[in-house]
Amino acid sequence: xxxxxxxxxxxxxxxxxxxxxxxxxxxxxxxxxxxxxxxxxxxxxxxxxxxxxxxxxxxxxxxxxxxxxxxxxxxxxxxxxxxxxxxxxxxxxxxxxxxxxxxxxxxxxxxxxxxxxxxxxxxxxxxxxxxxxxxxxxxxxxxxxxxxxxx
Amino acid sequence: xxxxxxxxxxxxxxxxxxxxxxxxxxxxxxxxxxxxxxxxxxxxxxxxxxxxxxxxxxxxxxxxxxxxxxxxxxxxxxxxxxxxxxxxxxxxxxxxxxxxxxxxxxxxxxxxxxxxxxxxxxxxxxxxxxxxxxxxxxxxxxxxxxxxxxxxxxxxxxxxxxxxxxxxxxxxxxxxxxxxxxxxxxxxxxxxxxxxxxxxxxxxxxxxxxxxxxxxxxxxxxxxxxxxxxxxxxxxxxxxxxxxxxxxxxxxxxxxxxxxxxxxxxxxxxxxxxxxxxxxxxxxxxxxxxxxxxxxxxxxxxxxxxxxxxxxxxxxxxxxxxxxxxxxxxxxxxxxxxxxxxxxxxxxxxxxxxxxxxxxxxxxxxxxxxxxxxxxxxxxxxxxxxxxxxxxxxxxxxxxx
Numbered sequence: 001x002x003x004x005x006x007x008x009x010x011x012x013x014x015x016x017x018x019x020x021x022x023x024x025x026x027x028x029x030x031x032x033x034x035x036x037x038x039x040x041x042x043x044x045x046x047x048x049x050x051x052x053x054x055x056x057x058x059x060x061x062x063x064x065x066x067x068x069x070x071x072x073x074x075x076x077x078x079x080x081x082x083x084x085x086x087x088x089x090x091x092x093x094x095x096x097x098x099x100x101x102x103x104x105x106x107x108x109x110x111x112x113x114x115x116x117x118x119x120x121x122x123x124x125x126x127x128x129x130x131x132x133x134x135x136x137x138x139x140x141x142x143x144x145x146x147x148x149x150x151x
Numbered sequence: 152x153x154x155x156x157x158x159x160x161x162x163x164x165x166x167x168x169x170x171x172x173x174x175x176x177x178x179x180x181x182x183x184x185x186x187x188x189x190x191x192x193x194x195x196x197x198x199x200x201x202x203x204x205x206x207x208x209x210x211x212x213x214x215x216x217x218x219x220x221x222x223x224x225x226x227x228x229x230x231x232x233x234x235x236x237x238x239x240x241x242x243x244x245x246x247x248x249x250x251x252x253x254x255x256x257x258x259x260x261x262x263x264x265x266x267x268x269x270x271x272x273x274x275x276x277x278x279x280x281x282x283x284x285x286x287x288x289x290x291x292x293x294x295x296x297x298x299x300x301x302x303x304x305x306x307x308x309x310x311x312x313x314x315x316x317x318x319x320x321x322x323x324x325x326x327x328x329x330x331x332x333x334x335x336x337x338x339x340x341x342x343x344x345x346x347x348x349x350x351x352x353x354x355x356x357x358x359x360x361x362x363x364x365x366x367x368x369x370x371x372x373x374x375x376x377x378x379x380x381x382x383x384x385x386x387x388x389x390x391x392x393x394x395x396x397x398x399x400x401x402x403x404x405x406x407x408x409x410x411x412x413x414x415x416x417x418x419x420x421x422x423x424x425x426x427x428x429x430x431x432x433x434x435x436x437x438x439x440x441x442x443x444x445x446x447x448x449x450x451x452x453x454x455x456x457x458x459x460x461x462x463x464x465x466x467x468x469x470x471x472x473x474x475x476x477x478x479x480x481x482x483x484x485x486x487x488x489x490x491x492x493x494x495x496x497x498x499x500x501x502x503x504x505x506x507x508x509x510x511x512x513x514x515x516x517x518x519x520x521x522x523x524x525x526x527x528x529x530x531x532x533x534x535x536x537x538x539x540x541x542x543x544x545x546x547x548x549x550x551x552x
Contacts, residue, residue, distance in 0.1 A: 017275065023289045055290050055403060081311075083303030084357035085295065088364075090278045093295035101300045101356075103308075103405060111405035113291040121357075126311045143293055 007094045020092040022141050028058050031070045036142040039134040042070040043108050054110035077104035077146055079128040080111060084121050104130060104146055118147040154430065155546035157250050158382035158389035159374050161190025162504045162513075167370030167492040168338040171270040175211040176223070178266035178371035183224045186262065186373035189513075192385055194224065197375070198258020199231040201248055203241050203265040206495035207272060207280055220264060230257055238284075238531030239445070241265075242499030243397070243538035249376050250392070259381045266371035267494040277367060285533045287403045299364050301404060301533055303356035306448035310358060312411075312463075315451060317358055319466030321349035323447035324362055326474050327483055331490025333476060333517035334505075338368045338492030365445050368492020372504045379550060390510040393524075393543050394429035396422045399536040407534075423456045423526060423539050430541035431548055432524055434458030437541075439481045439509055439519050440474075441527035443502045445488040453528060453537075454482065476517065484509060484517045499529030503540075510544040 008018055025033050028044075035042040044056045048065030059066050082102035089097065100116040116124065117133065130146035137143050163185025165178055179202070187194050202215040212234070214220075221229035231252055237244040249261045269277065278297065285298035309315060328344040331337040344362065352361040382389035400408040427433050440457055444450040454465035459480055468474060474482040485491050485505035488498045506527045508514045523544055530537040 011275075013275075020295075021283075021288070021292050023293055025289065029289065054405070055287065081304040081308035083300045083307055083359070084354075085297065085300050085303075086354040086356065087361075088278065088299060088355050089295055089297050090282050091275050096295060098357075099295060101294055101296050101304065103304055113286065113294055113296060113403075113405060115294050126308065137293070141293075145294075 007091060011091075013091060018092050020137065022138055023143075028056050032056070033141060035070065036134060036144050037140070039142065041073040041075050041132050041144050043073045043106070043110060044068050045071045052108045052110050054112060073132075074107050075132040076149070077106045077112075077130045077132070079116065079124065079126055079130060080105045081126060082116060082124055084124075100124065102146070112144075114143075115145045116147065117145050118151050123148075154393050154548075155379055155391040155543075155550055157253055157376055158379050158386070158391045159376050159507045160192070160382050160386040160389050161186050161188070161375045162372065162507050163187075163189055163374070164336050164372040164501070164504055165370060166336045167368045167494060167501075169270045170268070170369045173268065173369065175205065175208060175266040175268050175371070176214070176219075178268070178369070179220060179264050180223050182266065182371045182373035183220070183262060183264050186375050190375040190386065192260065192375065194226055195228050196260045197221075197226040197262045198228060199249070199252045199261040200224070200226055200229055201232070201245055201252075201261060201263050202234045203245055203263070203496045203500060204234045204236040205265070205267045205497070206238075206284075207276075208268065211266065226262070236496060238496060238535075239443070239499055240529050240531035240536050240538055241496040242503045242529045243395070243540070245500070246376070246392070246503070253376065253378055259378045261376050262373060263376065263500070264371070264373045265494070265497040265500045267497050268369045269367040269495070270369050290403065290405075297356065299356040299359060302364070302446040302449070303359045304404075305534065306446065307358055309448050309452060313466075314463055315448075315466040317350065318346055319470045320358075320363065320447050320451065321346045322466070322470040323450045324349045324489055326469050326472075327447070327450070327486045327489040329475050330484050330517060331486025333515070334485050334491065335515065336370070337486050337490050338366065338370075339486065339490050359446070363447050365488040365493040368494050370492060370494045370497060370501070372497065372501050374504055374507060379546075388511045388544055390507045390542050390544055391546050393432070393541040393546065394426050395538060395540050396425035396429065397536065397538045398422055401535055402532060404533050421456075422537055423458065423528075426526060426539035426541050427458070430524075430543070432541060436524050437526050438522040439484060439506070439525035441502050441506045441509075441525055442483045443487060443499050443527070443529045444483075445493060445498060447489065449534070450483065450487070457526065481519050484514065484519065502527055502529065506542055510542055
């Protein structure tokens, strides 16, 4: 937190400037965030054609079906691409530097942007197997993140 | 659109960089006058004025939407004014709007204007805005995504899946700087770069160092477009639009249409070929490759698809110096976002304006001697789309009419 505090003092920022952005759920995405709050990772599957869609929209992108099931995901992913942030991020994230942002690919066939945590940055490589972890970032919201399997 | 139906006859541009005391309005009015003067026509011939809405500046945009430009520049016979925007792809969507107006016959002369002043915003305003612009506010931004981290992930994936090295990516910055050094209006036209300097600059988002990331700039440009018929009448060297080819992929990078992005833009694969075919030309006919990429690795991904090198090897081509001034494969001759400075919706317009200058023989020290044909591109969002355009100062096979 000290780096975070430093930039706040250095630039004379307010507490509001240091608040991290939270997800702003839509009616069709809310079940995802309600599940992560309970440390469960769920994905939306179309009842008509079986497509998993993430991010979800009001109706299925493939068949326009409007009936869905929220299905428990395996909680595994493989690292598709990553970057390690060192500088020039929005102020609320300054204290987390350096941190990893990544595209992860789930066996269900969807991709997500997320953080890879509890990892050696030097050892990151595409195709690396990951497992989900849950970060309670506020009273209301929990972000699913990923760590190398077995760590 | 028939081949060569429309042409650009004049351009205008102001210096790019940090000019906090120069308002968007001042930029817009100045470039408008410069472009009309360069076209050699009377301002009263302008029948439509199209403004590029700019990023973040609400008051300027409101004035555009409410018709300020034609009044301010004295376009007394203006019949149509509008604003068109599709982020980084705006140079394409604006030109399509212009072509539609010209095809309607309501006027034969359209002015396009872009102006941007990023220096009015604080660093955090800019960082926060661009984080949410490049990433999904619900799904990506809470993870601390920035536009640089997005480009860094794309670069990392490209390096992982092709033989390209980070030194070759750095060499793109060196080449773009060499071109910018020849441009009086470029933000970065005074100091040469080396691969070592680029690699040794501060790490921003691995694998991107500071000198691999573009810098936001104030700036603006304009051009005048007309029918081929009028262009031949009033202009010694009009620049004809020979063909376009377009594709859209996604909003969120996680939804990219093509899943294996050894080049995200490159995944738009055969798009450049379609543009070549529609123009009746091939890569061997191109004198310049005016690439809009904003990040050096993306320059390579676009270059990979242009038919001058095997996909994945354009890094070697750039590192060999063959894309430098004087080389056989000139790229991005104004230095693009990395050299001119990043003017938001204006990067594509500045690349287009430079393309026109080259084909009109007005590119000054950056002039590629005898340039006849070139291919240029633009794209917006988080690499959401790509548009290729072939331009020429002659029409292969002559005019359809």
